[in-house]
Each structure stands twice: as structure tokens, then as C-alpha cells.
Amino acid sequence: MAMAAAEIERFIKEALPDASVDIRDLAGDGNHYAATVMSAAFKGKSRVQQHQMVYASLKGRMGGELHALALTTSILEN
Amino acid sequence: MTDISKWIDNEVKTNDVVLFMKGTPEMPMCGFSGKATQILNHMGVPFKGINVLDSDEVRQGIKEYTNWPTVPQLYVKGEFVGGSDIMMEMFQSGELKQLLTEKAIA
Numbered sequence: 296m297a298m299a300a301a302e303i304e305r306f307i308k309e310a311l312p313d314a315s316v317d318i319r320d321l322a323g324d325g326n327h328y329a330a331t332v333m334s335a336a337f338k339g340k341s342r343v344q345q346h347q348m349v350y351a352s353l354k355g356r357m358g359g360e361l362h363a364l365a366l367t368t369s370i371l372e373n
Numbered sequence: 374m375t376d377i378s379k380w381i382d383n384e385v386k387t388n389d390v391v392l393f394m395k396g397t398p399e400m401p402m403c404g405f406s407g408k409a410t411q412i413l414n415h416m417g418v419p420f421k422g423i424n425v426l427d428s429d430e431v432r433q434g435i436k437e438y439t440n441w442p443t444v445p446q447l448y449v450k451g452e453f454v455g456g457s458d459i460m461m462e463m464f465q466s467g468e469l470k471q472l473l474t475e476k477a478i479a
């Protein structure tokens with residue numbers, strides 16, 4: 296099973312509407328991605344919490360149909 | 374707490390540094406677990422590797438224990454530090470070294 300980059304982006308933006316999301320397909324196989332997510336919602340959260348917010352937006356797909364998503368999060372300053 | 378959560382809880386609290394991973398520290402079976410192992414080895418940090426591929430129960434249990442969907446997962450003194458992306462960021466920024474120093478491990 297694989298997920299399209301646009302689909303990943305849609306899920307993240309649904310949960311974090313202000314987010315700037317950049318997704319790269321690392322292997323060109325629709326299964327190994329790297330994502331950079333910037334959102335003001337990360338403010339005051341630890342890195343672990345920020346990543347948990349992104350994983351939560353994917354509603355259980357991470358570690359399932361989405362095998363690999365290297366994640367970098369940062370706080371979007373207004 | 375389920376039996377598997379109790380077992381995980383005991384492992385992370387009785388070992389200073391624990392890495393839940395795919396494969397073993399000698400032979401990681403996934404690129405992310407390999408990267409995590411390399412970071413710890415490079416820093417000369419002794420750690421206990423727990424191979425989640427040995428047990429479906431552990432593989433599922435660790436995800437629920439931490440509310441974190443992937444392995445590897447690094448624990449220092451019972452506290453969840455992060456997966457391989459966070460480990461790499463913290464290694465590069467020097468925060469991982471600082472954390473281990475604060476916890477009197479390395």
C-alpha cells in the first residue's frame with residue numbers, strides 16, 4: 296500500500312490549517328517520503344509533541360500504509 | 374496497564390538507554406533503525422536494543438505505550454526522547470549529548 300504526497304499533505308492541512316507542508320518522495324516509489332511541516336500550532340510544544348500532532352493528522356496511516364515519513368517540524372512565527 | 378505495557382515500562386525504567394528497533398544493534402533491519410544505532414555508537418553510548426521483529430506483541434505494544442507510530446524509539450532513563458528524525462536533529466544540534474550528560478550517561 297502506498298499514499299500519494301498530495302494525500303499526505305491534505306491530511307496534515309486538515310489538522311493544521313495554517314501549516315506550510317513540503318513533501319518529497321525520497322525513492323520515487325510513493326512509499327518513502329520526507330516532510331517538512333511548519334505551523335504556528337507547534338509553539339510551546341516539544342519536538343515529540345509536534346511530531347505526534349503530525350502523526351495524529353494521518354489518522355493511523357503512519358506505520359501502516361505509510362511506511363516511511365522522515366519528519367522535520369518547525370514553528371511558524373506570525 | 375496491559376502485560377506488554379508493564380514489560381515495556383520495566384525495560385525502559387531499569388535500563389539507562391533503550392532503543393526499540395527493527396533488527397539488532399549488530400544487524401539493523403531497517404534504514405531508520407540503522408541510523409539510530411549509528412548515532413548511539415558514534416557517541417559511544419551503551420544501550421540495550423530491543424528487536425520488535427521478534428514479537429508482534431512488542432511491536433504493537435510499543436506504539437501504544439508511547440503513542441508513537443514507528444520504530445526506532447529511543448528512551449533515556451525511562452523517558453521517551455524520540456524517533457530517528459528527532460535523534461538526528463538532537464545529535465546535530467548537540468542536544469542529545471547534553472541530555473545524556475545531564476542524565477549522567479555519557
